[in-house]
Amino acid sequence: MDFFSQQDKARRNTGVLVLLFVIAVLLLITVTNLLVLLTLWSFDGSADGGLRGGVAALVYQDTGVLLSQMDWERFFLIGMAVAGVVFCAIIYKWLQLAEGGKRIAESLGGSRIHPNTDDVDKKRVLNVVEEMAIASGMPVPSVYLMEAEYGINAFAAGNTPADAVVGVTLGCIQKLNREQLQGVIAHEFSHILNGDMRLNLRLIAILHGIVFIGSVGELLLRFRPRSGSSSKRGGGAQLFMLGFALVVVGWLGTFFGNLIRSSVSRQREYLADASAVQFTRNPQGISDALKIIGGHSYGAELTSPNTGEVSHLFFGRSLKSLTGLFSTHPPLLERIARIEPDWDGSYIYAKPSELKKQKSREDAAEAERRERQQKLINAAVLGAAIAGEKLDPAELMLTSDVNAVHQGLKQIPDRLQQQAREPLGAMALIFGLLQSDAAKVRDKQSAYLQQQATPGLIELIAELKEELQTLSREMHFPLLELTLPALKCMSREQYQLFKHRLLLLMRADDNIDLYEWCLYQLLRHYLDPEFGRVKASRPKFKVAQQISEEYRLVLSMLVHRGHHEPKDAEKAFNRGIGSAGLYNLTLLPESACDLEVFKKAVTKLGCCYPTLKPKLIKGFENCVKQDGKITLIEREMLTSIAAVMDSPIPNLEV
């Protein structure tokens, strides 16, 4: 499946969304005007007959009386007011959502599952998320648990992969086994990859705008004066009428909102189901999960009062009331049948005791497999050492036939993995990766760490040093990605100190090399959104020609450092520069590619308009893919460049 074309489709869907939204707002304005007209007319025109008489008169007489009240200036003012309220509500929600998935998860009553939890069920879901992240080439998102929800459901939310979170319900982690959980999580990941999350957040904001009018109406209805003197009665009734009108308009808004949302959401669900199968290579998992939802007494329902506006984020249908045309999700039967065409139509009714047994069996099998694997490798390494050959354990891992998803993680020693899940350990690992080989620089680095010392940090770095040195170079960045959830558990103050130290350590040798630069940019890209709103640099460049020199330099650097054969270098460069829409530029010689200039150039590329960025990234991507293989350095450089440009990291499967 091509995620890029899917992301593109998601963007196009946004276009449809905007169109529908404009129509909805226009209709809202018209209806509001009509109601105001009716109100005014019923008070002015037929004060003696009262409202009922007025309506009767309206029905029996012609509508000319009504139209005579028509006043274009008022129409315009009311239109402005409605649009203004909708706009304010959208902006408000938008600002709130800009804080990312975290905020949504919290508003649904979720609490973060800490990476070092000791609860078996929580641990399992974290492991599954980690595996899926590695399988899909994404950073590991934070996981939130909704402890008050017994329905089986999950969601993914965020603006970009960097601030994405995955949320699961208690029912989800208790009632599903590992395979089924994998299916559900994979479904959520494909929402992230397909660009649905952003679309979903936009939907939330827009819905909020349309529905808000109804909420104001409800408020007015509730707060109308209870009993007034005769002189005030007219005002009270008018307020009531206004409230009533707003409720009607709001109801209409909700109607349109749900229609818009459902039409966009439903088709994305099929797609996510299909991609989930692709990630896990296992249709059984997700279809069984769906069957269990069908057989579960709570189904996929949620109880949190805030579910309404976010119901389209979820794995399963979270609200009972929305069915048919307004359903955010296709019917379960249909979804299962699409994954498993020869399904017999029976749901799974799991008995708790059986599930427990099955789970413990799985855990035991998992532990055993890990152990066996480690033993095999140890034996092989030992054997090779005796034979006088140095064998890289990581290489062995690649050739052994474990599940492809597990492979990435298996290459990192368990101890390092454990430390990566502790905030303090994660910090020590990052600092350890940056430690210099030169004794003089290393002394300087430890001196930096001793200022405002964090207890135990230096000892921990020393302790982990040996293991870090044996870790193969390919696993440095996967390890870094593994540390992200733990690093997100720091407080803002701790993070600032961490970042400050990071820069000090990197500069200890008076020079920031490519590796350090890549590492820092990746950390910054993924962690900054967690600790505050990120200010996007103001876009300056609209067309590629304005930054052609910078682009040329960055691309040349990518070609030279990426270990291209000299004869291929030219070809790769031309292919990249062509896809970016730039011509008549030649490859710079290696001597011209200075790291300092490179860093500045990349920063400048970050100041492009968002519309230009995908084209530039595509150019880089095509350049590294030219020779049919992507080297480690190419991968690291490309991800970091994308990080600096605040653009989604491209999918690097050849």
Add this chain to the structure above:
Amino acid sequence: MEIGTIVFLVIVAAIIFYIVSIYNNLVTFKNRYQNAFSQIEVQLKRRYDLIPNLVETAKGYMKHERETLEAVISARNEASAMLKGAAANPASASAMGNLAGAEGVLQGALGRLSVVMEDYPDLKANENMMQLSEELTTTENRVAFARQAFNDAVTAYNTFRQTFPPVFFAANFGHPSDASLLEFEDRVEIQAAPKVSF
């Protein structure tokens, strides 16, 4: 409707939005610090699980120091109970105070144990003991780090609660008082980690 009315309505709407956002922010800050407490909980629990093993190992060598060992165990149980109370309600100042107090007692008991242990060179050389005390030290450091994160989150909440417009609304929105920081009495000792190491 006149322009003036519209302007008035817009201003009212803006104020409503602002007040709603204050409410939401209070909830968010509270969630954050409560969530940060669960980090401490994980680490403290791990520490409390280590202590019985430590005492069990020490028992084999220290036949005549039953009192010291019992004091450690009872202090550990007390602290464990207090942790449960604090975890159930991280907003409560008294629960937090109780936990800090119980931790202080436990620290003291562990300190005495380490002094007594000086007289048992065999015990100090015991592999199991070395590993346990090493682990205890690491956990200690993690507790300190998590506690720092928790206190930062609490401070953020308190500061927001006390700033100018929110201070008027906080009490009505169900945030009547500041959350309390978790400071352990014996701070110096914790930072140096208990002296069970040799």
